[in-house]
Amino acid sequence: MENIIKDIDLIAPEEAQACDFKTTGDENTGKSKKLYIESYGCQMNFSDSEIVASIMKENGFDTTSDFEEADVIFLNTCSIREKAELTVRKRLSQFNTLKKSKPEMTIGVLGCMAERLKEKLLEEEKIVDLVVGPDAYRDLPNLVSSAEDGHKGVNTFLSREETYADISPIRLNSNGVSAFISIMRGCDNMCSFCVVPFTRGRERSRDPFSIVEEAKDLFEKGYKEVTLLGQNVDSYKWSPEENNKARLNKKEEQVSSLINFAHLLEMVAKVSPKLRVRFSTSHPKDITDEVLYTIKRYDNICKYIHLPVQSGNSRVLEMMNRTYDREWYLGRISKIREILGEECGISSDMITGFCTETEEEHRNTLSLMDIVQYDFSYMFFYSERPGTLAAKKYEDDIPLDIKKRRLAEIIEKQSAISLERNKLDVGKIQEILIEGKSKRSEEQLKGRNSANKVVIIPNNKFQKGDYVKVKITDCSAATLFGEVVS
Secondary structure, three states: OOOOOOOOOOOOOOOOOOOOOOOOOOOOOOOOEEEEEEEOOOHHHHHHHHHHHHHHHOOOEEEOOOHHHOOEEEEEEOOOOHHHHHHHHHHHHHHHHHHHHOOOOEEEEEEHHHHHHOHHHHHHOOOOOEEEOOOOHHHHHHHHHHHHOOOOEEEOOOOOOOOOOOOOOOOOOOOOOEEEEEOEEOOOOOOOOOOHHHHHOOOEEOOHHHHHHHHHHHHHOOOOEEEEEOOOHHHOEEEOOEOEHHHHHHOHHHOOOOEEHHHHHHHHHOOOOOOEEEEEOOOOOOOOHHHHHHHHHOOOEOOEEEOOOEOOOHHHHHHOOOOOOHHHHHHHHHHHHHHHOOOOEEEEEEEEOOOOOOHHHHHHHHHHHHHHOOOEEEEEEOOOOOOOHHHHHOOOOOOHHHHHHHHHHHHHHHHHHHHHHHHOOOOOEEEEEEEEEOOOOOOEEEEEOOOOOEEEEEOOOOOOOOEEEEEEEEEOOOOEEEEEOO
């Protein structure tokens, strides 16, 4: 299966886990209709594309990696930053020539950008036939059929229940080793800079038993690692009577049983000790000691936590509506170190240049980085998004040159910290999961350790999916290098 990954507007260590993808699916298998999908944005979008591919396959479509031979093209979009939307618009302009020569082709925009712009997108992008939000993918076959008859369509209905729990995703661009499992949808956190609550709706959690069955199925097919995905996995909460968190919170005492994220983690970890379990993303206000002790109890739950801070200053955090302050965040970091140890990998998201941020507040972020010692981070300057609380209430008053300078300082500091953190691994013996050959050399293999760090070793004829004991011998800011321990 072809593996095509494109980083879009991503500032992170070179070998860190990418959060932006351009994806295509399997080569077609001879059916008359062919689907080409590109995904932009976070891992949730990539997971959604796998759900879309499954829905379309049930309706006579096979995926193709060649958009020129496609009958239908979907762009699964992100709205979290302006540049992500601009990238999609540029891609649509590139498809314009193809559409002119192949007018019967259907082009659809899916996901968060579709949800944000709705009918307006049809007016602005003349070649677009469909605009479909994240909760309306089951309607895609009907909308495609209507588009083939010349009728453009929009479905951006946001559901309070939809989780696609009954759909078995088609694994696009899979390395056969790692796979995503979506455990919840939506977000109830109203961070002032973020469009996600408006484009993905309220939080609702997927049936945990369907999640466990999907993990079992993946393991039986040879996968060795799953990543549980959600906008805020720590707020996962499910009962047989209710999956919508807001409603569940109101009648928690009335339900027959309740499964939280710590329970779910344990259920998935018990599938097999040979199945690694990761998760993303955590919110500092919700990650509990119970979750941390569950991670500690199971060796196959990876010792790595992505815990976005966004800013190191309490006043800015309040403006961002993050619902915690600097001290609370550092308290959570201290508890992670106390329970899981100094070797636990911790990464973060950071936004610099948020409305009214001062130089001193910027330095607060730098000082917090010194205290936490992140292994790596995803770092951006603030990009105002239409419709968000920040866009309505605050002036985007930090000049672009200052934003870029502050971002450069954050990147420089993170690079130095990443190098020092990686140096601590040199001389240690670690178990890595082989993911395939290194990008740079056929003579090297690439794997990851529990802390989500990339480790490069000589190609000793190990196979993808092998667990290998290695001794770390050297490092860069982005990568560990090791040799196999016999």
